Each structure stands twice: as structure tokens, then as C-alpha cells.
Amino acid sequence: MIRLEKVYKSFGTNEVLKGIDLEINSGDSMVIFGASGSGKSVMLKLIMGLLKPDEGDIYIDGKNINELKRSELDELRTRFGMLFQGAALFDSMTVYENVTLGRSEHGDMSKQDRIECARRNLEMVGLAGTEYKYPAELSGGMKKRVGLARALCMEPEIILYDEPTTGLDPVSADKINDLIIELRDKLNITSVAVTHDIYSAFRIGRRFAMLYEGNIRFDGTKEEMESSDDQVLKDFLSHH
Numbered sequence: 001m002i003r004l005e006k007v008y009k010s011f012g013t014n015e016v017l018k019g020i021d022l023e024i025n026s027g028d029s030m031v032i033f034g035a036s037g038s039g040k041s042v043m044l045k046l047i048m049g050l051l052k053p054d055e056g057d058i059y060i061d062g063k064n065i066n067e068l069k070r071s072e073l074d075e076l077r078t079r080f081g082m083l084f085q086g087a088a089l090f091d092s093m094t095v096y097e098n099v100t101l102g103r104s105e106h107g108d109m110s111k112q113d114r115i116e117c118a119r120r121n122l123e124m125v126g127l128a129g130t131e132y133k134y135p136a137e138l139s140g141g142m143k144k145r146v147g148l149a150r151a152l153c154m155e156p157e158i159i160l161y162d163e164p165t166t167g168l169d170p171v172s173a174d175k176i177n178d179l180i181i182e183l184r185d186k187l188n189i190t191s192v193a194v195t196h197d198i199y200s201a202f203r204i205g206r207r208f209a210m211l212y213e214g215n216i217r218f219d220g221t222k223e224e225m226e227s228s229d230d231q232v233l234k235d236f237l238s239h240h
């Protein structure tokens, strides 16, 4: 469903990605982990088409996203839900407005349907009745869940999670992990999460890839990861 081929991305002299090859299949629950600054967010932005690779190609359902027209890219993006690091809510908008933002922008849903969409998805993330609150009235964990409700409101086929549990206390973090697992199992949405929280990675993922010095250092199952002899991987696992 998603394929990266020899993807390179630099910012000035900072070579962040140095020939990434990665394939994510439909229904996968993939976790990409790596140290802070290793290029995880950059990778998600490349998959979303928010950044362009310097070299290499990214395919979604066999289509090279670099070759898509603006309108085709917009169309493709409607199939993605993204939970941004820090949730990225607008403080001046109510929870309801934040959750339905994408649908308002696309203008493809009546107000009545948007209200229903917000109600249903806020209930899904355990925040029923918060429609008319403002982000400032919510805790960090609740904001992340509003961000998740917003992603769900797009009825995505693919959800990308950027550090879904970072900055949360352990109880809130586990609530988010539980929700991600529930979405994976109930809705069968393909998901790609990036995190440096290895506990969260193990809870939500079925397949794991380690980003290290611009390359995919490891790609496989939990069992393969645990039995790997790679010292770099072992060090990461024992320190995170």
C-alpha cells in the first residue's frame, strides 16, 4: 500500500534520510522507531506528500506521489488521517470545530452530518460531550484524543501517528495505546506510527522498523527484533 524506494532527504548539509527502502502493506500496523532527530517525522511528512524527497520515490497503491497533480494529491490525502505530534489543535476553535476541520474544508458534509461525525468519534475516543469545550480546557491526553477523533472523522484508510504517547503521563499514554489497538482491530485501518517510546511501540505494532543514521537498520516482527544480534538495535532497546 505504501512503498518507499531509495528515498533521500537532506536539509542543507544535514543528510537525514539516506536511501530508505520500506514497504507497508494494507492492514499492517507498522511502528517506525528511532532516536529523537533521526528523521521519523520527516518520513511521515514524505509519505503524506507534505515534503518532497531529494531522490527516490514514494508509491501509494502503486502510484508515484511525486508524479501526481495537485488535485490528485489532495484526493489522496483525504484517505489519510494524521495524528500530529502535539495534536495540532486550534486554540480558538471548539473541539467540535477542530474535529470536523477537514470535512469543513472539503465542504463534502452537511452541518448536521459534521455534528454527528464529531459526536460519534468523540465518543469513540472517550470524550463524549466535549464538543463545545476549547482545547485550553483539556489535558494533554485529551487533546491527543481530540486529534485522533479529527483523524477518524476523515474516515481514513491509513492513519499516521507521530509520537502518539510522547509527553503524556503513563495512564494517559496507555489510554492512547489502547485506542490505537482498538482502531487497528475494529476498523482494520492500516497504520504507521513513529515513536521513540519502545513500550508503546510494542503495544501498538505488529511490525517494526528501526531508523538509524538515515537508514532502516531493522525491519521485522517483535520476535525477530528480540532475537536480533545487532548491537545497535540491542542498545536502543535497552536504553529506551
Ligand SMILES: Nc1ncnc2c1ncn2[C@@H]1O[C@H](COP(=O)(O)OP(=O)(O)O)[C@@H](O)[C@H]1O
Pocket: 011, 014, 016, 034, 035, 036, 037, 038, 039, 040, 041, 042, 043
Ligand atoms: N523543515 C525542516 N528544515 C530543516 N531541518 C529540518 C526540517 N525538518 C526536520 N529537520 C531536521 O531533520 C532532522 C530529523 O528531524 P525529525 O524528522 O523531526 O526527527 P524525529 O525523528 O525526532 O521526528 C533533524 O535534524 C531536524 O532538525
Ligand SMILES: [Mg+2]
Pocket: 040, 041, 042, 085, 162, 163
Ligand atoms: Mg518527530
